[in-house]
Amino acid sequence: MITLHHLNNSRSQRILWLLEELGINYQIALYERDKQTLLAPPSLKAIHPLGKAPVVVDGEQPALAESGLIIEYLNEVKGDNRFMPQDAEARWQAKYWLHYAEGSLMPYLLLTLVFNKIKTSPMPFFVKPIAKGIANKVMASFVQPNLDTHLDYIERHLGKNSWFAGEELSIADFQMIFPLEAALSRAISAESHPNIAAYVKKVQARDAYKRALEQGGPYDYA
Ligand SMILES: N[C@@H](CCC(=O)N[C@@H](CS)C(=O)NCC(=O)O)C(=O)O
Numbered sequence: 001m002i003t004l005h006h007l008n009n010s011r012s013q014r015i016l017w018l019l020e021e022l023g024i025n026y027q028i029a030l031y032e033r034d035k036q037t038l039l040a041p042p043s044l045k046a047i048h049p050l051g052k053a054p055v056v057v058d059g060e061q062p063a064l065a066e067s068g069l070i071i072e073y074l075n076e077v078k079g080d081n082r083f084m085p086q087d088a089e090a091r092w093q094a095k096y097w098l099h100y101a102e103g104s105l106m107p108y109l110l111l112t113l114v115f116n117k118i119k120t121s122p123m124p125f126f127v128k129p130i131a132k133g134i135a136n137k138v139m140a141s142f143v144q145p146n147l148d149t150h151l152d153y154i155e156r157h158l159g160k161n162s163w164f165a166g167e168e169l170s171i172a173d174f175q176m177i178f179p180l181e182a183a184l185s186r187a188i189s190a191e192s193h194p195n196i197a198a199y200v201k202k203v204q205a206r207d208a209y210k211r212a213l214e215q216g217g218p219y220d221y222a
Helices: 012-022 042-046 067-078 088-120 128-160 171-186 194-204 207-216
Strands: 002-007 026-031 055-058
Touching (some): 002 012, 012 067, 012 171, 067 171, 088 128, 128 171, 194 207
Parallel strands (some): 002 026
């Protein structure tokens, strides 16, 4: 039996969606973020030393971490490779986006979250303008321009492709949905990036995605 260690409002939602699309038997171990820090509870470290979600445990095998690897594992070992394109070019595209999501796109979204948090965090009044100034400068000179480049790139890609690896749903889509949902909730809009917004809407309209939401509980990005 597959156990998904699932954290509310997190990347593990993408794994739930894949499990539902594959129709695999699984169970959920649910973890709640700390309301103040938004961090995962320490109990998740008992499952994997990094204490991050998602983690998947398949029977007696060692715990699997990293969403990209979990997606590959579930698709290959439990899903007859259903979401890996047959065509070679589409296959490399699927693998590219699988790496890209966490390797290139997520760091800028995470930096946006961190610098926005710095700006709104409580601190002595005389430090606030300095902290705010530094955060604004790093955002304007480094984070925002890079984020814009990436999101415009994705916007153009989705203008030419139905799914990330072409015309079929693939492993890439399960990986890419989380950063796009996060971007829509804090960095872009349906007006600025209509292709991304339409893509996310299309994913969220799928029956398996809706079932995943029912299984995982509240998910603020949907
Ligand atoms: N690259 C990892 C990132 C895992 C990760 O950072 N997960 C977040 C959830 S979105 C987490 O567990 N955050 C809680 C914490 O840092 O305590 C993956 O794709 O699985």
